[in-house]
Amino acid sequence: MSVAQPLIAMPATARSRALKDRLLVGLLGFSILLTLGILVVILGVVAVRGAGQISWTFLTQPPREGLTGGGIYPAIVGTAALVLLMTIVAVPFGVATAVYLHEYTPREGPRLAWGRYAASKGQKGRVALFRRVLSAGLATIVRSAVANLAGVPSIVFGLFGLGFFIQFVGRALDRWTQPPGEIVWGQGSLIWAAMTLALLTLPTVIVATEEALRTVPPEQREASLALGATRWETIRRIVLPASLPGILTGAILGVSRGAGEVAPILFTGAAYYLPFLPHHVTDQFMHLGYHVLILSTQSPDVDATEPLLYGTVFVLLGLTFLLNLTGVLIRSRTRARLGGR
Amino acid sequence: MTTITMDLSNTRSRDLQLPPDAVVPPKIDARGVNFFYGTAHVLHDINLSIPEKQVTALIGPSGCGKSTFLRSLNRMNDIIPGARAEGVIEIDGRNVNDPGVDVVQLRRRVGMVFQKSNPFPKSIYENVAYGLRIGGLHHRASMDEIVEKSLRRAALWEEVKDRLGASASALSGGQQQRLCIARALAVNPEILLMDEPASALDPIATQKIEELIYELKDNYTIVIVTHNMQQAARVSDRTAFFMLGRLVEYSETKTIFMNPREQMTEDYVTGRFG
Secondary structure, X not given: OOOOOXXXXXXXXHHHHHHHHHHHHHHHHHHHHHHHHXXXXXXXXXXXXXXXXXXXXXXXXXXXXXXXXXXXXXXXXXHHHHHHHHHHHHHHHHHHHHHHHHHHOOOOHHHHHXXXXXXXXXXXXXXXXXXXXXXXXHHHHHHHHHHHHHOOOHHHHHHHHHHHHHHHHHXXXXXXXXXXXXXXXXXXXXXXXXXXXXXXXHHHHHHHHHHHHHOOOHHHHHXXXXXXXXXXXXXXXXXXXXXXXXXXXXXXXXXXXXXXXXXXXXXXXXXXXXXXXXXXXXXXXXXXXXXXXXXXXXXXXXXXXXXXXXXXXXXXXXXXXXXXXXXXXXXXXXXXXXXXX | OOOOOXXXXXXXXXXXXXXXXXXXXXXXXXXXXXXXXXXXXXXXXXXXXXXXXXEEXXXXXXXXXXXXXXXXXXXXXXXXXXXEEEEEEEEOOEEOOOOOOOHHHHHHHEEEEOOOOOOOOOEHHHHHHHHHHHOOOOOHHHHHHHHHHHHHHOOOHHHHOOOOOOEHHHOOHHHHHHHHHHHHHHOXXXXXXXXXXXXXXXXXXXXXXXXXXXXXOOOOEEEEEOOOHHHXXXXXXXXXXXXXXXXXXXXEHHHHHHOOOOHHHHHHHOOOOO
C-alpha cells in the first residue's frame, strides 16, 4: 500500500491522532472476527462430529445400554412438549402485562403525576389525578420487578419452582383432589417445569412487547378513538396487529432462550432416564439440555457416550435454530402483509 | 377541474356574538368555555355559535388555543392527562361535557381529520371500513357500498378503485389525507372537524382538499383549523380569530378579511404579525 504524500506536512499531533484512529478501527474489526471465529468453531465442531450421529434410530429410539447406545427420542418429545406448554403460559401473560403497562398506565410517571395532583388543589376532578398517581406508581413497581426478574439466576428459578409450584401448589392440589397418601401433582412434572420456565421467559416477552407497542404511532390510536372506537377496540384492532411482528420476535427470543435452559427444570420434573413418553402434564419427562448434562457427567463409558453427546447437542442446536428461523419467517411475512413497515 | 369561487354576494354582516339566526338554532353552541392543561389556562371564556352545513375556520397564531377548542368539540382532549374543560358546548342542544354523554357515540357524530395523515397500516378498503366494523356492521354488500360512497365523497374513488386491497401506506400524502377524510365520512358524521388538514401537503394536493371541503359542506357542518389565511378566505363561510386563548373576533369570513372590527384581527390577517 502506497502512502499518498500529504500536501501540507502533518503536525505530529495530527499524525498520532490518525494512527490512533486506525488502531481503534483495527481493534473493532478484530473483535468482530473473534466473535465470528468462536461461533464458527463451536458450530463447526458440533456439526462435524454431531451430524454423523443423526440417524433414524437415533431420532426415534430411547437411550439403551446405560447411556452408551440407542437414541434420544424421549428427550426430543419432552423438550417439544415443555416448550409448547411454556409458550402457552408465558406469551399470553407477558403480552397482557405489557399491554396493561403501556396502554393503561399513565405515561408521565409517578413523580410528574404527583406534581400535577399537587398543583390541582381546589379543582374539580382531583380524584382522577390521584388515581393516575397510584396507577403510575404501580407501573413503576411492576417495571422494576420485571427488570429484576430478568436478572435472577436461572437456578434460583428452579428452586422457586420446587418450593412454590411443587411443594406448595402441587401438595395443596393433592390434598384436595387425591385420596390421602396419593401424590399426583406434588412432584416434579411437565406442568411445573413449564410454569417455572414460563416465569423465566416472562421478562423477555414483557420487555419486547412493550417495546413493540411503543413503535405504534400515537396518531393511529388517536385516529381510531376519533372514529368512535373504545380503548380496547383500538388496542385489539390497531395497536396489537401493528406491533405483532415485534411481539412475535420477543416471544420467540424468550421461548428459544427458555428451550435451552436446564437449571430451572433440574428440580421441577426433568428425568434422568425415561423409556416412555409423557402422557399427562403430571408426568416426568426427558429433556435435550438435561440429557446433555447427564451424558457428559454420568456415563459409565465415556468413549461410547461421546458420539451420542455430540449428536444430542447437534439436535438441540438444530431445534433452537429452527425455532429462530420460524420466528424470522413469521415476522417477515407479517411485515410484508402490513405493507413494508 | 373545478375552481373554487367564493359566493359572498348574498352574505350580510351580523353581530356575531349573538346566535346568527334566531329561527335556526346553531349546530354547535359554545358558551363560557374555559380550558386548562393542569394549571395552564389555555382557553378563556369562549362563546361561539357554529351554524349547520357551513364551513367555519378557526385562525390565529400557534398556541392560541384554536386546536384545543376544536378537539374539545369531540372531547379528544379527554386523552390528555390533566386536561380539564369548563363551560357548555352544545351540539344540537346537548352539552357534550355532560357526564352522561357517551364519548364513543359523540365521536361517531363528530368526525375528525388530523394535521398529519394517519392511515392505519391496513388496506385502503379496511381503512375506510374500520369505523363501520367497530360499529358492528358485518354485511358485506352494504360495507362495499358505504366504502365506495365514502371514497367517492372524498374524491379518491377514481384513483384507488382498482387497488382497494393495496396498503394505504402506498398512497401519496394527499391521497392519504383524502383517505382519512373518507374514513371519517364512512361512519356518517354530522360534523367534520379538520385540524390543519392540508398543512403537510403540496399546493396541488392542498387544492384538492379545499375543493373537497367546498363540496362537503352541502352535507356536513365543517370546522377547520388553518394557519393559511388564503385557505381560510377561500373555503370558509365564517371565521373565528383566536389570540392567546381568547376569541378576539368571529364574523363572516368576508368581514374578517375585508372589514374587521378589531385592529388585532386586521394586523393578523394582513400578515403584520403571527
